[in-house]
Amino acid sequence: MSEETVAASGSTPNDMTGFVADWSSDQRAFKNVPWGKAMMWIFLLSDTFIFSCFLLSYMNVRMSTTVPWPNPSEVFALEAFGTPVPLLLIAIMTFILISSSGTMAMAVRFGYQKNRRVTTMLLIVTALFGMSFVGMQAFEWTKLIVEEGVRPWSNPMGAPQFGSVFFMVTGFHGFHVSVGVLFLFIVARKVWRGDFDTQKRGFFTSRKGNYEVVETMGLYWHFVDLVWVFIFAFFYLW
Amino acid sequence: MSDAHVEGQQHPISIYFKVWILLFVLSAGSYMVDYLALQGYLRWSLILTFMLLKAGFIVAIFMHMVWERRALLYAIMLPPIAILVFVTLMTFEGDLTFFTRGVTFAAQTFQAVMH
DSSP, X not given: OOXXXXXXXXXXXXXXXXXXXXXXXXXXXXXXXXXXXXXXXHHHXXXXXXXXXXXXXXXXXXXXXXXXXXXXXXXXXXXXXXXXETTHXXXXXXXXXXXXXXXXXXXXXXXXXXXXXXXXXXXXXXXXXXXXXXXXHHHHHHIIIIISOOOSSOOTTSOTHHHHXXXXXXXXXXXXXXXXXXXXXXXXXXXXHTHHHHTOBOTTTOOBOOTHHHHHHHHHHHHHHHHHHHHIIIIIIO | OOTTSOOSXXXXXXXXXXXHXXXXXXXXXXXXXXXXXXXXXXXXXXXXXXXXXXXXXXXXIITOGGGSOHHHHHHHHSTTHHHHHHHHHXXXXXXXXXXXXXXXXXHHHHHHHHO
16 A cells, blocks of 8 residues: 555555544544545445345245246347347347446546546447447347237246346346436536536536546446346346 | 645556456356356356456446445445345245245145046
């Protein structure tokens, strides 16, 4: 740990001693963490529990059903060049979401460098990746509902719980992505207009923002990607 | 905040590219598990390994957790341990439901076939 980092982050070192000192200092516990970022982390923690409950109930119904579970590898296969490729669309969606995470991470960095042009561009690219993800999900849902006849209460492939779990988990995740896209556009507009340089007050909060807002936005977006990692592993690959 | 202080989380752009590529490789790896139709413990362990590595890199680098103070790190990373306890509980519960269904439904099917 370098001397500068210690100096920049308060008086205590960043080890167990510092951890205890931060929490017992009778002051703010999260030193040098902007309140918006701390609150976003706490929100994400609560969201972690929500998604965990979904995945847990999925695990529980899948373990307890006596009817065979539909094979996701076959259900989500797509025809490509005349042969069915397993999970083709899901794989593309995964790579798109990872790419959007990459552009988001770089937007945060260029934001702190006050490079408004590049930051705006990267935020919009991230939002477009997010929109294409939701678009593919809409395609996947349509295919499953119209062609495969999957319903939340039944499906022709096997255990009826498959449909309810699928719509619940991917629907909730898709909703998160959609909200993220909306906020990405809002933050991109603020960066483009220079709100964080001119200390313009926010429309909704009436607070002055700065480029930490981009990082907080990034935390949310990376979390959406993080949740997809678990959905991909547990729902599609298992 | 003084002007001399470096604002926020600023790290070399190369580290983001490296993690990005790594996430691509790990995703391709987990996709290959399904494409090659690996089964059994090999499948489970590979899927979980790729998943945890991906999640770890996203949280550590993209969400900057390695550069945060421990006060925040522990406040966010320790509570999810409760989820593991929940998983354990629900595993027992799921097994019990499966067992009960097996006993009940098997008896019903047997009677239906006999009549």
